[in-house]
């Protein structure tokens with residue numbers, strides 16, 4: 073048997089093993105990845121792909137960024153975990169770094185995005201009782217329809233997606249949903265004096281890269297301010313250069329009361345999330361009232377500093393803004409060439425999406441399979457939408473290659 077055959081069996085085998093021994097909570101494209109570097113990943117057969125999902129925007133800095141990996145390895149060999157029962161010599165350095173990077177008094181370090189969101193909600197409730205004066209157990213959180221904030225029971229209680237919710241009840245009470253991008257609905261709901269916070273993705277990622285009207289975020293923020301309600305930005309996917317600015321909220325000059333980060337905060341090397349807020353909000357949580365064994369561990373701290381440093385040093389927001397405009401322009405042309413297949417294209421920075429009309433029974437999934445064959449990996453979200461979000465280190469030349477793969481592929485349908 074030659075080497076290629078052996079590898080082919082390995083790839084099939086990997087899929088079989090996941091299918092047989094793993095929970096079936098994902099439906100992956102049939103590609104088995106083995107290696108990644110920058111915008112590229114390789115499968116077990118050695119075939120190279122452009123990664124247009126970038127691990128849901130966790131690898132904005134590109135796969136296996138050498139500076140981030142170096143920080144990870146160096147700290148892992150020195151001290152990987154101290155627990156917060158003791159101080160460690162990396163946490164304070166990281167806390168100072170990240171709070172000055174984003175302009176907040178304090179940070180609370182966690183691991184996954186969902187934990188970051190949970191932390192923000194706990195913080196908002198505590199603030200509502202201790203600072204705003206809401207009566208015990210009356211505090212409410214407003215969320216937007218179509219949101220994606222993670223997978224815990226409280227977070228799916230805030231979801232409007234039947235797949236995310238069904239048969240996971242009973243749900244956490246005290247959550248009210250308003251339509252996204254509807255300032256009147258928010259105005260109305262804010263008349264309720266028991267609202268603690270308004271949780272929003274500045275651009276809804278999993279919903280299919282839904283970009284609200286210009287000015288919407290600022291109006292929401294102003295309304296929250298007027299009503300003494302915390303504006304909580306979930307920038308886990310939209311932040312860290314993805315939309316062409318440091319944060320998506322930066323497009324409208326909005327400084328969220330509570331900022332939630334995750335994903336690219338580690339450049340895809342480690343689960344690192346963070347919740348940032350002012351002293352007035354953050355100091356509502358006292359010792360023993362919240363925490364995480366791994367939150368703020370030395371490896372995460374060093375990786376976080378490296379990931380944010382790379383973002384700034386390599387001007388990845390600027391690259392995202394410039395190449396995002398080019399990508400959207402090209403997508404608009406491709407749409408015009410295939411008006412029956414592609415319903416809409418949209419995006420901000422290198423955070424774009426193509427909505428598929430479905431022709432001859434062909435779906436976004438079928439197009440993603442064909443893109444995969446042509447060397448580009450993207451994943452459908454909500455059946456009809458293909459998100460296009462490559463690592464932000466992509467060059468213009470690489471992007472134009474991807475545009476021609478996209479054009480060639482959709483023309484086949």
Ligand SMILES: *Cc1c(COP(=O)(O)O)cnc(C)c1O
Pocket residue numbers: 128184185186187189220221222223273277278306307308309310334335
């Ligand atoms: C991915 C994501 C989360 C959840 O992050 P996990 O690390 O998967 O728990 C929360 N909010 C948004 C906007 C996300 O995109």
